[in-house]
Amino acid sequence: MMRLPKLAVSSPETIEEAAGVLADLGDRAVVLSGGTDLIPNLKRHQLTVDTVVLLGRIDDLEGIRVEGDTVHIGARTTLRAIVDSELVPSVVARAAGEVASPTIQNQGTIGGNLCVDTRCFWLNVPDLWRQAAEPCLKADGDTCWVAPAKQHCWAVSSSDLAPVLVALEASVTLVGSGGTRTMRLADLYVDDGIDYLTKSPDEIITSVTIPVDRGLDATYHKLRRRGSVDFPILGVAAAIRRDDAGVCTEARIILGAVASAPLRATEAEAALVGEPFGAESIATAAEAARKLARPLYNTDLTSRYRKRMVPVFVKRALEELAAE
Ligand SMILES: Cc1cc2nc3c(=O)[nH]c(=O)nc-3n(C[C@H](O)[C@H](O)[C@H](O)COP(=O)(O)OP(=O)(O)OC[C@H]3O[C@@H](n4cnc5c(N)ncnc54)[C@H](O)[C@@H]3O)c2cc1C
Incomplete structure (x- = not known):
């Protein structure tokens, strides 16, 4: 059985107080929301902190409300609240329902999902197994065992909601010791398995x-x-607008779990825009997404298989929209 290391717990009553604790303790503290990602990572000693901030x-951090057009x-x-909500766009409820299992959906939160740690099978193993090899780059070693020639961590962005919310052009509001700011969700992510959030x-x-x-x-x-x-091990979010003649006027295709950040398939989008939305443009878009995606052998199933599945899943997603 993996045990949690000894931790101090801070349970602030305001968001400013929480940000203050995080600013004071620096990398010795971390936020815990539902804990479904963080607790296993702490147990595996993937990160070491001495305080969790609940x-x-x-x-005011919970709940769903509609305000004008947002x-x-x-x-x-x-x-779970998102899955059951009639207020959120149905694609968001659908993606939330794809996360893990009902038990984890009851506990996991949207904030935690958007910040979920990047994953790699050199890292997401018990401490003892990790000690059998030299530590990888993300575990403070010198080498990425997935691609040793590059000084870069390729751990995979593994959130189900991130690609969907990026495709819908969602934004996030953040509070820190420096104040409050709102940013496009797409700008929260960096294609780097270690420093994956801005x-x-x-x-x-x-x-x-x-x-x-x-x-x-x-x-x-x-x-x-x-x-x-x-x-x-692959997620495809697609958002399409068509005019009355069935011509695609806007497209966003975001691939999840093939890079360290949600990956925007801009050439696939360009293959759709200005064209009748149907079999021909969908096939061209699917091929453009295949060319772009370079999954590596760092998570479940082989990179070759995952790459071959990219056009299949892009096609399935677009065909579903075309049929609507
Ligand atoms: C068996 C298993 C299967 C899983 N399958 C999936 C899956 O299929 N798809 C998927 O997307 N996820 C999956 N997860 C990961 C996780 O359960 C979900 O992503 C969940 O939504 C994380 O939310 P949480 O509230 O539990 O996050 P936590 O564990 O509390 O936090 C996760 C990270 O986010 C940070 N964080 C949390 N809230 C905030 C906030 N408000 N502001 C800033 N930082 C914050 C934490 O510091 C931590 O780094 C799985 C987990 C397990 C254990």
């Missing part, structure tokens, strides 16, 4: 804002080994 006593979701809102360590996501755009059709398709529990 968000559970802070009011939906606001508090960062501590559980995935937010500073003392910043806490307080809410996610999604524009409600009734002319946009969106979907999410996920590949994983089993039908439940498993993280994505």
Whole structure:
């Protein structure tokens, strides 16, 4: 059995107090929301901190509300509440329902999902197994065992909600010791398995804002080994707008779990825009996404198989939208 290391617990009542604790303690503290990602990582000694900062006593971090043309979701809102909500765009509820399993959806939150740690099978193993090899780059070693020639960490962005919310052009509001700011969710991510978020360590996501755009059709398709529990090994979020003649006027295709950040397939999008939205442009877009994606052998199933699945899943997602 893996045990948690001894930890101090801070349970602030305001978001400013929480940000203050994080600013004071620096990398010795970390935010805990639902804990479904953080607790296993702490048990595996993937990160070492001496304090966890709980968000559970802070009011206003939970709940879903509609304001004009936007939906606001508090960062501590559980995935289950999102699955069950009639206020969020249906594609968001669908992606939340694809995360892990119902038990984890009851506990895991949207804020935690968007900040979920990048994954790699050189890292996500018990401490003892990791000690059998030289530590990898993300574990403070010198070498990335996935691609030893490069001084870069390729651990995979593994959130199901991130590709969907990037495709919907969502934004996040953050509070830190320096104040409050709102940014595009896409700008939260960096394609680097170690420093995968642009937010500073003392910043806490307080809410996610999604524009409600009734002319946009969106979907999410996920590949994983089993039908439940498993993280994505490929996620495809697609959002399409068409005019009355059926010509695609806007497209966003975001690939999850093939890089350290959600990956925007801009050439695939360009293959759709200005064309009748149908079999021909979909096939060209799927091929463009295949060329772009370079999954590595760092998570479940082989990189070759995952790459071959990229056009298959892009095609499936777009065909679903075309059929609507
Ligand atoms: C068996 C298993 C299967 C899983 N499968 C999936 C899957 O299929 N898809 C998927 O997307 N995830 C999966 N997960 C990961 C995780 O359960 C979910 O991503 C979940 O939504 C994380 O939310 P949480 O509230 O539990 O995050 P936590 O564990 O509390 O936190 C995760 C990270 O986010 C940070 N954080 C949390 N909240 C905030 C905030 N408000 N502001 C700033 N930083 C914050 C924490 O410091 C931590 O670094 C799985 C986990 C397990 C154990």
